[in-house]
Amino acid sequence: MASIPDVFVSPEEYLTQERAAQEKSEYVDGRIYAMSGASMHHNLISSNLLGTLWNQLRGRSCRVFGSDLRISVRGKRFFYPDISVVCGPAQFHDEQPKDTVTNPTLVIEILSESTAAYDKGAKFLSYQGIASLQEYLMVHQDQALVEHYTRRSDDSWIYHKVEGLEASVELPSIECSLKLEEVYLSVFQA
Numbered sequence: 001m002a003s004i005p006d007v008f009v010s011p012e013e014y015l016t017q018e019r020a021a022q023e024k025s026e027y028v029d030g031r032i033y034a035m036s037g038a039s040m041h042h043n044l045i046s047s048n049l050l051g052t053l054w055n056q057l058r059g060r061s062c063r064v065f066g067s068d069l070r071i072s073v074r075g076k077r078f079f080y081p082d083i084s085v086v087c088g089p090a091q092f093h094d095e096q097p098k099d100t101v102t103n104p105t106l107v108i109e110i111l112s113e114s115t116a117a118y119d120k121g122a123k124f125l126s127y128q129g130i131a132s133l134q135e136y137l138m139v140h141q142d143q144a145l146v147e148h149y150t151r152r153s154d155d156s157w158i159y160h161k162v163e164g165l166e167a168s169v170e171l172p173s174i175e176c177s178l179k180l181e182e183v184y185l186s187v188f189q190a
Helices: 011-020 040-057 116-120 122-127
Strands: 025-028 031-034 062-065 070-073 077-079 083-087 104-111 135-140 145-151 157-163 168-171 176-179
Touching: 011 025, 011 077, 040 062, 040 083, 040 104, 040 176, 070 122, 077 122, 104 116, 116 122, 116 135, 122 135, 135 168, 157 168
Parallel strands: 104 135
Antiparallel strands: 025 031, 025 077, 062 083, 070 077, 083 104, 135 145, 145 157, 168 176
């Protein structure tokens, strides 16, 4: 992610610019970061996850969203996670337009070589500031490996590594299960 001109921008200025922009950018503490495109593997994994979660959540109070839904962290940081799940009524950063939620239950990032360190470090630390967030998944592109964090009642996080196409990840916050063979369907053939 490349930083756009090194000047301080308020959250309100960012949102105004972002809503008029042709391409997406994230915002952290006054700085805007341009987002790059995604690989074919990234897109396949994202599609597989969206389909699997949509099927399991259909008819329930939780809804799954792709990477166009912006997440606000305390009104100071704004991200576009690859996938998010919101349970119950969505809460919005502001009223118009309704494009920035503040209450995801689950966030999923698909790791790339260029973003893995950021997604595992500073971005995850930011996400921890979202009170509603119960689970965070980091899905690797180059191997069947998912890193799963679950929030405990004392606000600490439990780490669980799941690997191999025969494995599954249980997501208790949304009462779903992800089979890695479905998450990575067609990925290693493409």
